[in-house]
Amino acid sequence: MAPRNKHTRVKTARGRKSSSTRWLQRQLNDPYVKEAKRLGYRSRAAFKLIEMEEKLNIIKKDMLVVDLGAAPGGWTQVAVEKGAKHVIGIDLLEIEDMEGAEFIQMDFTDNEAPEKLLEMLGGEKPDMVISDLSPYTTGHKKTDHLKIMALVEMAYDFAAQVLKPGGHFIAKVFQGGAQSDLLKMVKADFETVKHMKPPASRKGSPEQYLVALDFRKNVETE
Numbered sequence: 203m204a205p206r207n208k209h210t211r212v213k214t215a216r217g218r219k220s221s222s223t224r225w226l227q228r229q230l231n232d233p234y235v236k237e238a239k240r241l242g243y244r245s246r247a248a249f250k251l252i253e254m255e256e257k258l259n260i261i262k263k264d265m266l267v268v269d270l271g272a273a274p275g276g277w278t279q280v281a282v283e284k285g286a287k288h289v290i291g292i293d294l295l296e297i298e299d300m301e302g303a304e305f306i307q308m309d310f311t312d313n314e315a316p317e318k319l320l321e322m323l324g325g326e327k328p329d330m331v332i333s334d335l336s337p338y339t340t341g342h343k344k345t346d347h348l349k350i351m352a353l354v355e356m357a358y359d360f361a362a363q364v365l366k367p368g369g370h371f372i373a374k375v376f377q378g379g380a381q382s383d384l385l386k387m388v389k390a391d392f393e394t395v396k397h398m399k400p401p402a403s404r405k406g407s408p409e410q411y412l413v414a415l416d417f418r419k420n421v422e423t424e
C-alpha cells in the first residue's frame with residue numbers, strides 16, 4: 203500500500219508560484235520521498251521497481267542485472283536487495299559506491315557500451331536489463347517526446363544485444379506505452395509483453411513501464 207503523509211505548505215513570495223516552489227511542495231508532501239528517506243533508498247523511484255516486482259517476482263538470486271540510467275542508484279539497491287549476484291549500473295552521472303553493485307559512468311548509447319558491459323560481467327550475459335532512463339528535457343513537448351522514444355528504442359537495442367535467452371527487459375516508456383514499431387519488435391523477441399503503471403509513478407505523469415519477459419533469442423548466441 204502507498205505510504206501516507208501530512209500535507210506541508212511551502213511559503214513563497216506573495217502570489218509567486220515558481221516551478222521550483224511547486225517541485226519543493228510536491229517533494230515535501232510526497233509520502234514516497236519520506237519513505238525512501240526512512241528506509242534508506244537513494245530515490246523515490248526505488249518504489250516503482252519494488253511495486254512492479256511485488257507483482258512480477260522475477261528478480262531471482264544469482265541473477266546478473268544491468269541498470270540503465272541508474273543514478274542515484276535506487277533501482278540498483280532494489281535489485282541487490284532481491285539477491286541479484288551482481289548489478290551493473292550505467293549512467294552519465296557519477297554514482298556513489300554500493301556493495302553488490304558496480305557503476306560505470308558512460309553514455310549507454312556509445313558503440314563500445316555493450317562490449318564494455320559484457321567485459322565487466324566477465325563475458326557472461328545479463329539475465330535482466332532494467333531501464334529507468336530519462337532524457338534531459340527541453341520543455342518543448344514534441345521534442346521531448348521524440349527524445350524519450352529514441353532513448354527507449356536504444357535501450358531496447360542494447361538489451362537485445364546483451365541479454366541471455368530467457369532474460370527480461372523492463373523500461374520506462376511514455377504516453378500510450380511503447381510505440382507500435384517498437385512494440386512489434388519486442389513482441390517478436392519476448393514471450394510475454396505488457397505495460398505497468400506502479401502506484402509510485404505519479405498519476406499525472408505520462409510515464410509507464412514496458413515489461414518484456416523471457417527473451418527468445420540472442421543473435422550472437424545462435
Ligand SMILES: C[S@@+](CC[C@H](N)C(=O)[O-])C[C@H]1O[C@@H](n2cnc3c(N)ncnc32)[C@H](O)[C@@H]1O
Pocket residue numbers: 244245247248270271272273274275276277278292293294295308309310311334335336337338
Ligand atoms: C530517473 S533517473 C533514474 C533513477 C534511478 N532508477 C533510481 O532509482 O535512482 C534517469 C537517469 O537516466 C540517465 N541517463 C539519461 N540518458 C542517459 C544515457 N544516454 N546514458 C546513461 N544514462 C543516461 C540520467 O543521467 C538520469 O540519472
